Amino acid sequence: MASLQQLPLALQLRDSALLENFIIGGNENLLYNLCNGSEQYIYLWGEQACGKSHLLQALCHRAGIHGLTSAYLPLGHAELNEPDILDGLESLDLICLDELEHIAGDPDWEVALFHLINRLRDAGKRLVIAARHAPGKLGIGLPDLESRLNWGVIYQLATLGDADKLIFLQERAAQRGLQLGNDVAEFLLKRYPRDMASLFELLDRLDKASLAAQRKLTIPFVREFL
Amino acid sequence: MSQSLWDKCLGRLESELTQQQFNTWIRPLHAVEEGDQLRLLAPNRFVRDRIHENFLQRISEIMGGDGDTMVRISLEIGSSSIEAPVPQQSPVRSPAQTFNHGGGAPAPSQNRGITLNPNYTFATFVEGKSNQLARAASSQVAENPGEAYNPLFLYGGVGLGKTHLMHAIGNRIREKNPNANVVYLHSERFVADMVKALQRNAINEFKMYYRSVDALLIDDIQFFAGKERSQEEFFHTFNALLEGQRQVILTCDRYPKEVDGLEERLKSRFGWGLPVAIEPPELETRVAILQSKATLSHVDLPQEVAFFIAKRLRSNIRELEGALRRVIANAQFTGRPITMEFAKDALRDLLALQDKLVTIDNIQKTVAEYYKIRVAELHSKRRNRSIARPRQVAMALCKELTNHSLPEIGDAFGGRDHTTVLHAVKKIAELKETETKIGEDYANLIRTLSS
Numbered sequence: 001m002a003s004l005q006q007l008p009l010a011l012q013l014r015d016s017a018l019l020e021n022f023i024i025g026g027n028e029n030l031l032y033n034l035c036n037g038s039e040q041y042i043y044l045w046g047e048q049a050c051g052k053s054h055l056l057q058a059l060c061h062r063a064g065i066h067g068l069t070s071a072y073l074p075l076g077h078a079e080l081n082e083p084d085i086l087d088g089l090e091s092l093d094l095i096c097l098d099e100l101e102h103i104a105g106d107p108d109w110e111v112a113l114f115h116l117i118n119r120l121r122d123a124g125k126r127l128v129i130a131a132r133h134a135p136g137k138l139g140i141g142l143p144d145l146e147s148r149l150n151w152g153v154i155y156q157l158a159t160l161g162d163a164d165k166l167i168f169l170q171e172r173a174a175q176r177g178l179q180l181g182n183d184v185a186e187f188l189l190k191r192y193p194r195d196m197a198s199l200f201e202l203l204d205r206l207d208k209a210s211l212a213a214q215r216k217l218t219i220p221f222v223r224e225f226l
Numbered sequence: 227m228s229q230s231l232w233d234k235c236l237g238r239l240e241s242e243l244t245q246q247q248f249n250t251w252i253r254p255l256h257a258v259e260e261g262d263q264l265r266l267l268a269p270n271r272f273v274r275d276r277i278h279e280n281f282l283q284r285i286s287e288i289m290g291g292d293g294d295t296m297v298r299i300s301l302e303i304g305s306s307s308i309e310a311p312v313p314q315q316s317p318v319r320s321p322a323q324t325f326n327h328g329g330g331a332p333a334p335s336q337n338r339g340i341t342l343n344p345n346y347t348f349a350t351f352v353e354g355k356s357n358q359l360a361r362a363a364s365s366q367v368a369e370n371p372g373e374a375y376n377p378l379f380l381y382g383g384v385g386l387g388k389t390h391l392m393h394a395i396g397n398r399i400r401e402k403n404p405n406a407n408v409v410y411l412h413s414e415r416f417v418a419d420m421v422k423a424l425q426r427n428a429i430n431e432f433k434m435y436y437r438s439v440d441a442l443l444i445d446d447i448q449f450f451a452g453k454e455r456s457q458e459e460f461f462h463t464f465n466a467l468l469e470g471q472r473q474v475i476l477t478c479d480r481y482p483k484e485v486d487g488l489e490e491r492l493k494s495r496f497g498w499g500l501p502v503a504i505e506p507p508e509l510e511t512r513v514a515i516l517q518s519k520a521t522l523s524h525v526d527l528p529q530e531v532a533f534f535i536a537k538r539l540r541s542n543i544r545e546l547e548g549a550l551r552r553v554i555a556n557a558q559f560t561g562r563p564i565t566m567e568f569a570k571d572a573l574r575d576l577l578a579l580q581d582k583l584v585t586i587d588n589i590q591k592t593v594a595e596y597y598k599i600r601v602a603e604l605h606s607k608r609r610n611r612s613i614a615r616p617r618q619v620a621m622a623l624c625k626e627l628t629n630h631s632l633p634e635i636g637d638a639f640g641g642r643d644h645t646t647v648l649h650a651v652k653k654i655a656e657l658k659e660t661e662t663k664i665g666e667d668y669a670n671l672i673r674t675l676s677s
Contacts, residue, residue, distance in 0.1 A: 016245055017245060028559070029555070029556055029559045029560075032559045033555050033559065037555060037558075039551065039555065057245055057246070057249050060249045060253055061249070063253075064236075064253055069253060069254055069255070069256055070249070070253045070254065071249070071250065071253060071254040071269070071273075072246065072249035072250050072253070073250060074246065074250070077246075077250075079250075079276070080250070082272065084270060084271060084272045085270065085272040085273070086270075087269070087270035087271065087272070088269040088270040088303065088305070089254070089269050089270070091256070091267075091269050091304075091305030092254055092256075092269055092305075096249075111449070115412070115414045115449075118412050118414070119412075119414075119415075122340040122341075122412075134575075134576070143383070143384045143479070144384050144446065144479065146384075147384035147385040147542050147544045147545070148384075148544065150385075150542075150544050150545045150548045151385075151544040151545075151547060151548050152548055152551070153548065153551045153552050153555050154548055154552060154575075154576055155552075155575075156575035156576075159629075162625075190631075190632050190644060190648065191631055191632065191633060191644065192631045193629055193630060193631045193634070194629045194630070194631065195629035198629070
């Protein structure tokens, strides 16, 4: 059944970040503002793998559905290594900047971002920024930039409670065609670190292992494998 | 070419590329379909080059996929939305003229500056001791442009209201004389405009334009630092405007003489008129600013809430505004009135402004302190209630506030089993409901640990 050629397709499917498959947890307010609010600029921060990139990419997807242009720029990505990438972005309808912490402290990037924020504001275009920390904790060197980063509505992304993590694990598993029963999901949450990055990674390993062993995810299998 | 051809192409690309590639490189493209031609507009050189290198071939393949239609694809920098075609120019012929703002036809001169923000007026400017002088000077300049103080040089730290005053002057000049050509722009825009003009051999037009305005408002001139060619051009523009008794208003983050990388002659000229400082607002002014912003947003902000926010955010007005926006956003979402409790709740993470780093160690220390026992006792084997209960509370807190696994938590409590942790979590959940004291203890501890 599961030939190697099917793998890329499976990977593709599980990667799609949509607002519909974002587990809201304690973030109803933020989500409401992102979807219905008229804020020109929103800043969100939170720990690793708490859903920031998911949200930003989902917003781009949603913009596309409405016929709007957008850009998702993960600033920690090696491909985006020059501040020139920020030129002219005010011609787009929505800009989503992810991983802002990567450019904090770099004078060229900071100036370029400062100017971009001014241009977006003047053009009335939407900006959503995500980072690991609040603006004041990023180590921004340019005070002009820091003050502009503080201008928007700032949200700390609430991390999921265990009940939501359980749903999250099951949904992610389902997207990969894996069936993860309540008992197994609870077993995982009781025995392994419960931060989202670890859970992602755990699910990845289980996915591969169950595929390789051609076995379902049961407690005995998980116990044996891990 | 059917309109949906590009949409189909997008659909294909979305399924073939990773989501990140698609969102980063393909979504920013603006497509214009004309007859059998598809013009792809990238927002900048960076995106254009990347599309050219990595995706253009595939796009061509997909677009030509149906066989019978030959689609010519061009890739340029530009946008069809921000610079509208200029009425007096010949109708759409050359792509560069209509779409390419990266280097082509001259920009329409009327569009050069940024529109003044109508909300930034003297009426909405909250006056206090810190900005009295700046406001008075601005008001005089607005009433007598070109005569009172020229140039007016407003300086001070970030987010103190320099831009607001500048727009207020511009708006007032326009109010008195609707035909006045008031141009507001950020210094970066001036530099960018000049570079573009040089590229397209239109520097004379550039000069003529800027030297013909009635009032030139340039924000954040410290960003001219190190840009010698721009400084020189600005120097001449500046002189021409002053000679013609046109008003020049500049803002900067510091006193003219203190800007590094600025030519001496510019520094000295900036000091000719009136350099006036804006200081950070004192508490009462911050409160008044919040109330003024709330009124503008049609929101009822109780005095005590305004004081609460103003006391905690001191450095600049943008932060105040950001905090107020957050409170308003929460109020709109929940439909609840803004009270002290509500504001505290809405701003909890903002005011803490630090990543809550709750560790097992930290929890153990806090719990031990709270119950007046020693941390070592939490690790010990002792099972009498005065120790066991705090231990269970600490375990439950570890489960709730950290992401450690249950075995890890058990380990940290003297090598206990994960089922012991699980039992503690259940026990405490139960006791929180049945014993008020435990419920209170738990809530107090959470508050201490997360603020």
